[in-house]
Ligand code: ATP
C-alpha cells in the first residue's frame with residue numbers, strides 16, 4: 001500500500017515500476033544522482049503525449065532528488081522554428097515543471113559532434129560514402145539477409161578526412177555523400193549496418209544560420225547530447241528500442257565511459273477519438289479543419305489549456321495512465337474524469353439555460369424581483385454563496401418540460417410540481433403554443449410556503465430544475481465541444497474522420513452573477529458541465545464560454 005501511494009505521487013502510476021527498478025538499481029551502484037531530460041524537437045506544438053514524457057522525466061528527477069533538462073533537439077534545419085521553441089517553454093512551465101537554468105539547444109553542440117566524427121574517421125571507425133540513397137537501401141540488406149559493404153568503405157583515413165572537410169566546406173551538393181559509421185554490415189540489427197551519421201544539407205538553421213551545411217543524424221547526435229549534458233537516464237519511446245545498440249556504440253566510441261547515459265524505452269501515449277501524430281495535427285491546422293493549434297478540440301497542450309483543462313488534471317491523468325512497454329489506447333473519457341475530479345470542489349456552480357423555454361409564474365407580482373441566496377458549491381462551503389434574482393418570468397431548459405410526459409419523467413409537465421433550485425416549488429397550470437403547435441410559454445403557480453432555506457418540509461418533489469430570471473439573464477456564447485475524431489486515427493487501422501458534432505455553438509442565458517467573470521475563470525453550469533471563459537474570443541461586453549467537459553461522458557467510438 002505504501003509502495004502504491006508512493007507511485008501515485010511520482011507521476012508514474014502503478015505500472016511505472018520498471019523504470020524505478022532500473023534507477024534504483026543504478027543508484028545502488030556508482031551513480032549518486034539521476035539526471036533526465038525532456039528533448040522536444042521544435043517542429044510543432046506539444047501535445048498530451050509529450051505531457052506524459054514531461055511528467056515522467058521531471059517527475060523522476062523530482063522524486064529521486066535529481067535534475068531534468070529542457071533540451072531543444074534542433075539538429076534538423078528544415079522544419080524547425082522559434083515559434084515552436086517559445087510555445088514549448090510556455091507549455092512545460094504551465095504544466096508546472098521547472099528546468100531552472102538548464103535550457104539547452106542540441107544545435108549548440110554542432111562543433112562537438114563534428115569533432116567526434118573527425119575522431120571516428122581518424123580511428124578508422126567512420127568513412128565517407130558516395131552511394132546514393134537508393135543504392136544504400138539496396139546495400140543495406142533486409143531483416144533476413146545481411147547487408148553488403150559499401151565500395152567506399154575502405155577509403156584511407158586521409159581521403160576520408162579530406163572528403164569530410166570538403167563536405168563541411170560546401171563543395172558537394174545535397175545527397176551526394178554521407179559520413180557513415182563503420183560497424184557491421186552483417187549485424188542482425190539493421191541500425192548497426194554502417195549507419196549514416198552525417199548528411200549534406202545546404203539549409204539555413206534557425207539558430208546557427210548558414211554556419212553548417214552538414215548536419216548530424218538523430219541517432220548520432222542524440223546520444224552525444226545526452227552524454228555531453230551528463231544525462232544518466234535517457235527515456236524515450238519504444239520505436240528507439242532497436243536503436244539502443246547504436247546509441248550505446250556512439251556513447252562508447254565518443255569516450256563517455258564513466259556513468260554513460262542509459263536509454264530506457266516506454267510506450268507512447270495514444271488516445272481514443274483524437275490524433276497525436278504531429279503530421280496529422282499539422283494537416284488539420286493547414287486545411288482549416290480546426291481553428292489553429294490551440295483549437296479547444298486539439299490534444300495540444302495549448303488546445304487543452306484553452307479548452308479549460310487544468311495542469312493538475314493533466315498531471316493526474318499522466319499518473320493514472322502509468323508507464324509500460326506495451327502500446328495501448330487510453331480511453332479519452334479518463335481525461336474527462338480527471339478534469340471533473342479536479343474541478344468538482346474548485347469551480348463555482350452557476351445556473352445557465354442553453355435552450356430556453358419561458359416560464360411565467362402567474363401568482364407572482366409582475367414588478368417584483370427577489371434576491372435569493374444560493375451556495376456556490378454544495379461540495380465546498382468555502383466558496384460561499386451569491387445572490388440570484390427571482391421574478392415572474394423565468395427561463396428553464398426546454399428539455400425539462402414535456403407536455404405529455406413519458407414514464408419516469410420527473411421534471412415539469414402539466415399539473416406536475418417541481419422544485420426550482422434555491423427558490424420555490426412551482427406547478428404547471430397551462431401551456432401556450434405557436435401556430436405550429438410548439439410550446440412557447442409555460443404557465444405556473446408558485447407556493448410561497450416552499451421557499452428554499454425556510455425549513456419547509458411539507459411535501460417532497462422528485463425534480464429540481466435550474467432556471468434564470470429572464471429580465472436579468474446575461475446572454476453569452478457557449479461552445480459545446482465533443483471529441484475531435486469519430487475514429488482512432490493513431491491506431492494502425494484507424495481513419496481520420498472528424499466528428500461532425502465536435503462543436504456546437506449556442507446562446508446561453510446565465511444568472512447575472514456571471515457578469516463578474518474574467519477570462520480563464522472556470523464554472524460549473526448546473527446539470528450541464530464545466531466551462532471556462534474563453535481567453536481569446538471574450539470581449540468587454542460579450543462572454544464566450546468553452547465547455548471543458550459535460551457532467552457525464554456519453555460519446556463512444558463510432559464510425
Ligand atoms: P517527431 O515524429 O517529430 O519526432 P515526436 O512526437 O517524437 O515527433 P519529439 O519532439 O521528438 O516529438 O518528442 C519529444 C519527446 O516526447 C520525445 O522524447 C518523445 O519520445 C516524447 N513523446 C512524443 N510523443 C509521445 C507520446 N505520444 N507519448 C509519450 N511520449 C511522447
Ligand code: MG
Pocket residue numbers: 041
Ligand atoms: Mg522525436
